[in-house]
Amino acid sequence: MNDEQLDQDLIDELLDRHFRACLDGQRGRAMAAFRKEIVKPRRHGRMWLSAGTAVAAGLLLAFAVFWHRPTNPPVVIVPDSTPEQPIPVVQTATWSGMIDGGTAVVDDQPVRQFRRKVVEQVEWYDAKDNAVVRTTLPRQQIFLIGMQTD
Amino acid sequence: MEGTVAGLVELAVVDLVSRARRGDGSAFEELIRRHERLALGVAYGVLHDAQLAGDVVQEAFVKAWRRLDGLASAGSFASWLCGIVRNLCVDQKRRKRLAVCGIEEARGEADGKATEPADEIGRRELGEQIAAALALLDETTRSAMVLRYYDSLSSREIGELLGLSPAAVDMRLMRGRQAMKEKLVFEVNGA
Numbered sequence: 001m002n003d004e005q006l007d008q009d010l011i012d013e014l015l016d017r018h019f020r021a022c023l024d025g026q027r028g029r030a031m032a033a034f035r036k037e038i039v040k041p042r043r044h045g046r047m048w049l050s051a052g053t054a055v056a057a058g059l060l061l062a063f064a065v066f067w068h069r070p071t072n073p074p075v076v077i078v079p080d081s082t083p084e085q086p087i088p089v090v091q092t093a094t095w096s097g098m099i100d101g102g103t104a105v106v107d108d109q110p111v112r113q114f115r116r117k118v119v120e121q122v123e124w125y126d127a128k129d130n131a132v133v134r135t136t137l138p139r140q141q142i143f144l145i146g147m148q149t150d
Numbered sequence: 151m152e153g154t155v156a157g158l159v160e161l162a163v164v165d166l167v168s169r170a171r172r173g174d175g176s177a178f179e180e181l182i183r184r185h186e187r188l189a190l191g192v193a194y195g196v197l198h199d200a201q202l203a204g205d206v207v208q209e210a211f212v213k214a215w216r217r218l219d220g221l222a223s224a225g226s227f228a229s230w231l232c233g234i235v236r237n238l239c240v241d242q243k244r245r246k247r248l249a250v251c252g253i254e255e256a257r258g259e260a261d262g263k264a265t266e267p268a269d270e271i272g273r274r275e276l277g278e279q280i281a282a283a284l285a286l287l288d289e290t291t292r293s294a295m296v297l298r299y300y301d302s303l304s305s306r307e308i309g310e311l312l313g314l315s316p317a318a319v320d321m322r323l324m325r326g327r328q329a330m331k332e333k334l335v336f337e338v339n340g341a
Contacts, residue, residue, distance in 0.1 A: 011330050012299070018280045019300040023190045026204030030189070031182050033208040034215060038175045 086133065090123040095141075103147065111144040167224035170215070178218075182211050185231055187301040192232045192311065194300075195293025196239040198285055206238045213238075232311050283333035290314070291322045295330075298323055 101113030117140050124133045163184070169177035189210055193203035214231050221230050284292055290312055297303045297311065305316040305323070312319070 007331055008327065011327055011334065014276070014280055014334065015295065015299045015330065018277060018284075019191075019194070019296055021277065022200040022281075023187075023194055023203065023296075023300055026190055026200055026207065027186055029204050029208045030186055030211040031179060033212050034175075034178065034182055037212045037215060 086124040086126040086128075088122045089125040089132070091120070092122075093118055093120045095119070098143075101142070104144070106144060110147040112147055114143040114145065116141050116143075163227055164224040167218070167221065167227050171218050171221075171224075178215055181227065185228060186211075188228060188297065188303070188311075189231060189235050191296040191300045191303075192235045192293060193239055195296045196236060196289055197242060198281075198292065202242055206235060206242055210235045210238050229311055279334060280330075283330050286333070287326055287329060291326045294319055294322045295326045 095116050095118040098114045098116050101115050104111055104113050117138065120137045120139070122135050122137075124135065125131075126133060163181070166177045166181050166184075170181060186207065189207040190203055193206045193210075194200060197203050197206065210231065213234050217234075221227060284295070287295065293312060294308050294314075297308045298305075303311075305319040308314070309316045309319045314322070
């Protein structure tokens with residue numbers, strides 16, 4: 001075997017080792033990625049299910065909120081031709097959902113309290129100054145429901 | 151094709167592709183096992199970065215699985231896969247500035263013989279020299295070298311993948327070896 005052949009064998013050996021050293025560490029990654037990929041549809045299914053549940057819950061919540069907090073359609077009152085006093089032209093009221101305030105005793109009678117907050121807004125038209133004035137009135141309503149004491 | 155080992159291998163690949171197309175994941179896993187070295191070789195030939203090559207190959211197989219219906223001929227799975235790998239390499243090159251094979255990768259961990267610190271330093275240096283010499287080769291020649299040395303492909307197989315005749319592959323391999331020899335042998339012999 002001459003020097004040239006020895007050199008060639010050495011090159012072959014070096015390249016073989018070099019490529020193995022560089023690339024063998026990368027093997028197995030594709031398999032892992034593929035396995036992750038093929039379980040994805042199920043995950044997607046679960047994700048969609050979760051998303052669907054979340055959307056349904058959100059809709060329920062939104063429905064509940066709006067059910068309990070409807071914004072009344074504005075009541076528009078057309079002013080008289082020559083009003084002396086400001087008159088309400090738009091009235092709106094929004095209220096929160098009922099809050100269970102627990103039991104209480106009123107006049108020796110046990111009652112269940114329910115509270116809700118109401119915000120009333122009224123726009124007044126002042127013909128004298130040709131101005132619109134808006135008033136906001138927050139208030140709380142308390143409902144007392146008698147409880148039977150058998 | 152019939153009666154040869156290559157022919158039988160090709161038939162098996164056709165069968166695996168057909169099964170994979172019907173959603174058989176285990177068949178596709180076998181395709182990964184059989185073509186992973188090839189894909190890594192192609193990616194490394196273009197990118198000259200082992201980590202990036204691994205990233206690209208991982209993505210390429212997932213893409214291949216998703217697009218298996220787009221493969222015109224099941225027998226051309228390898229060249230089709232290499233096309234995906236090459237396209238991803240081009241994207242990768244656009245995204246990131248390339249780095250040569252790192253010291254950690256090049257230090258010859260595969261043989262596990264380096265126990266003495268001096269040996270290890272020597273191996274690191276040698277790995278760096280090989281990486282530097284490979285970096286001087288053109289992309290096609292480097293790809294041919296990786297496919298020959300890492301995946302032991304024949305000149306005909308390399309030619310099919312790179313769009314070259316077997317003679318052209320041999321020529322490139324010869325020139326590549328010569329270039330490596332000029333860069334390395336003096337230093338190795340002199341060490």
